[in-house]
Amino acid sequence: MDLKSGTASEVLRLKFRSIYPLTADEIAALERACTRTYSLARNQDVIREGDRPDSCNLLIDGIVCRYKILPDGQRQILSFQFPGDLFDSQSFLLDAMDHGIATISPCVIATIPHAAMAALTSEHLRLGRALWKDTLVDAAIFREWLTNVARRTAYQRIAHLFCETFIRVRAIGMARGDTIDWPITQRDIGDALGLTVVHVNRTLRDMRNAHIISLQSSTLRILDWPALADAAQFDPAYLQIRDAA
Amino acid sequence: MDLKSGTASEVLRLKFRSIYPLTADEIAALERACTRTYSLARNQDVIREGDRPDSCNLLIDGIVCRYKILPDGQRQILSFQFPGDLFDSQSFLLDAMDHGIATISPCVIATIPHAAMAALTSEHLRLGRALWKDTLVDAAIFREWLTNVARRTAYQRIAHLFCETFIRVRAIGMARGDTIDWPITQRDIGDALGLTVVHVNRTLRDMRNAHIISLQSSTLRILDWPALADAAQFDPAYLQIRDAA
DNA sequence: CGGGGCGTTGACTGAGATCAATTATGGTGG
DNA sequence: CCACCATAATTGATCTCAGTCAACGCCCCG
Numbered sequence: 338m339d340l341k342s343g344t345a346s347e348v349l350r351l352k353f354r355s356i357y358p359l360t361a362d363e364i365a366a367l368e369r370a371c372t373r374t375y376s377l378a379r380n381q382d383v384i385r386e387g388d389r390p391d392s393c394n395l396l397i398d399g400i401v402c403r404y405k406i407l408p409d410g411q412r413q414i415l416s417f418q419f420p421g422d423l424f425d426s427q428s429f430l431l432d433a434m435d436h437g438i439a440t441i442s443p444c445v446i447a448t449i450p451h452a453a454m455a456a457l458t459s460e461h462l463r464l465g466r467a468l469w470k471d472t473l474v475d476a477a478i479f480r481e482w483l484t485n486v487a488r489r490t491a492y493q494r495i496a497h498l499f500c501e502t503f504i505r506v507r508a509i510g511m512a513r514g515d516t517i518d519w520p521i522t523q524r525d526i527g528d529a530l531g532l533t534v535v536h537v538n539r540t541l542r543d544m545r546n547a548h549i550i551s552l553q554s555s556t557l558r559i560l561d562w563p564a565l566a567d568a569a570q571f572d573p574a575y576l577q578i579r580d581a582a
Numbered sequence: 583m584d585l586k587s588g589t590a591s592e593v594l595r596l597k598f599r600s601i602y603p604l605t606a607d608e609i610a611a612l613e614r615a616c617t618r619t620y621s622l623a624r625n626q627d628v629i630r631e632g633d634r635p636d637s638c639n640l641l642i643d644g645i646v647c648r649y650k651i652l653p654d655g656q657r658q659i660l661s662f663q664f665p666g667d668l669f670d671s672q673s674f675l676l677d678a679m680d681h682g683i684a685t686i687s688p689c690v691i692a693t694i695p696h697a698a699m700a701a702l703t704s705e706h707l708r709l710g711r712a713l714w715k716d717t718l719v720d721a722a723i724f725r726e727w728l729t730n731v732a733r734r735t736a737y738q739r740i741a742h743l744f745c746e747t748f749i750r751v752r753a754i755g756m757a758r759g760d761t762i763d764w765p766i767t768q769r770d771i772g773d774a775l776g777l778t779v780v781h782v783n784r785t786l787r788d789m790r791n792a793h794i795i796s797l798q799s800s801t802l803r804i805l806d807w808p809a810l811a812d813a814a815q816f817d818p819a820y821l822q823i824r825d826a827a
Numbered sequence: 828c829g830g831g832g833c834g835t836t837g838a839c840t841g842a843g844a845t846c847a848a849t850t851a852t853g854g855t856g857g
Numbered sequence: 858c859c860a861c862c863a864t865a866a867t868t869g870a871t872c873t874c875a876g877t878c879a880a881c882g883c884c885c886c887g
């Protein structure tokens with residue numbers, strides 16, 4: 338993430354650029370619908386499972402995760418979300434949150450009331466389509482994660498997470514060459530991929546030894562993209578990002 | 583499944599009854615949009631990964647699954663879909679299918695051209711919302727499956743699949759007391775839950791021995807719902823089905 | 828300068844995979 | 858109506874990837 342955070346219109350343009358390009362008017366309408374912008378430190382809850390929010394949240398800066406807590410205390414991270422993501426647009430149509438949302442890094446977030454969502458999507462047909470399509474891409478990512486966790490080894494899973502995250506972050510213009518910010522801890526990686534911290538650590542050591550990535554001081558650097566993508570069996574088609582090769 | 587299959591309007595009414603009740607007019611409009619109805623035997627592809635269909639499919643009778651095939655030939659089943667499901671509505675907005683769809687049992691399917699989808703959702707605001715909401719529930723189910731595969735034991739995973747399937751089938755009026763049709767093979771279960779057939783078989787034996795379920799000749803009977811739901815840590819909230827207790 | 832979070836490493840364990848047969852079962856053709 | 862055959866279910870023996878348990882080091886921040 339840059340030191341200075343973007344504006345709502347800026348991150349929205351970057352986000353939808355590759356998914357469903359919006360006109361300046363449409364972006365302006367979305368930005369006008371933002372009633373409030375606030376900041377959160379890392380490891381803070383944005384929404385809790387079971388909540389019935391009356392507004393949606395737009396991530397302006399930082400990384401948040403969706404997660405579930407199981408009865409025995411285990412945490413499953415369901416996704417990571419990046420600037421430009423309307424990460425709880427589902428609350429507009431679903432009754433109660435089936436999962437919580439927490440910050441991974443310090444975040445800036447804007448809110449859009451459900452009433453405004455209703456007005457926007459009924460007045461701007463294309464805006465409704467864009468938001469719907471965005472949730473469909475979301476679902477495609479969940480399917481890929483399901484496949485990842487169910488079928489791949491620890492090494493492959495982590496490689497896949499790196500590939501996906503790099504492509505998504507680059508798509509919103511936040512990669513610096515082969516490098517992205519990586520505020521995600523090894524515990525977070527384990528909670529996302531169904532692995533223990535210990536095993537994540539050992540696997541990362543293997544990946545470093547193979548000179549495929551480097552990961553230190555919250556910075557991920559891809560040293561050998563072909564090897565990484567190959568290990569991960571990574572095909573970016575499901576992300577629906579134009580030019581994602 | 584009943585011997586006689588329902589009509590499009592009948593299964594649509596039953597499906598959306600609990601998710602987003604549709605008016606008779608809205609259902610009629612959807613039914614009029616169906617251009618073609620066809621049947622398929624079991625284990626047939628409906629759509630292949632990479633396809634760019636120009637119409638959506640409505641399942642009238644039978645069970646289909648969404649799946650991915652990995653480079654090494656492994657199959658990951660992503661979901662099971664039941665009568666009333668518009669199981670590829672995503673193809674209306676996404677470019678190419680990120681997964682295939684295949685029949686689990688003999689099926690009857692109706693098709694709705696994308697052009698008709700566009701007309702319907704622009705003319706009937708509520709219909710668009712209903713379909714959007716349906717895809718959001720879909721995503722919630724993927725999240726629950728992700729959690730299931732990543733965090734639970736084989737016994738818990740299978741119990742969870744039984745719980746979810748029973749509740750969904752009952753919601754569309756296709757349960758007979760504590761019993762539902764179960765054309766899903768042990769291999770299918772394994773492919774859905776990230777387990778081998780061998781281990782699914784052993785785990786089913788344990789469940790039978792615990793007198794929690796019985797499963798024979800394509801019929802699943804829930805003998806002890808509290809024990810099953812408890813083992814699965816099952817909470818139906820994510821299905822967004824009214825009265826799902 | 829001390830404490831808590833995060834990362835790292837070693838020794839041991841276990842749930843589920845793999846390999847290899849054997850036994851039902853249901854649909855089909857003669 | 859029944860032999861046949863492919864598919865599905867079942868069981869035993871063995872192996873392995875990742876989990877568990879237990880320390881220890883590092884670094885940042887108060």
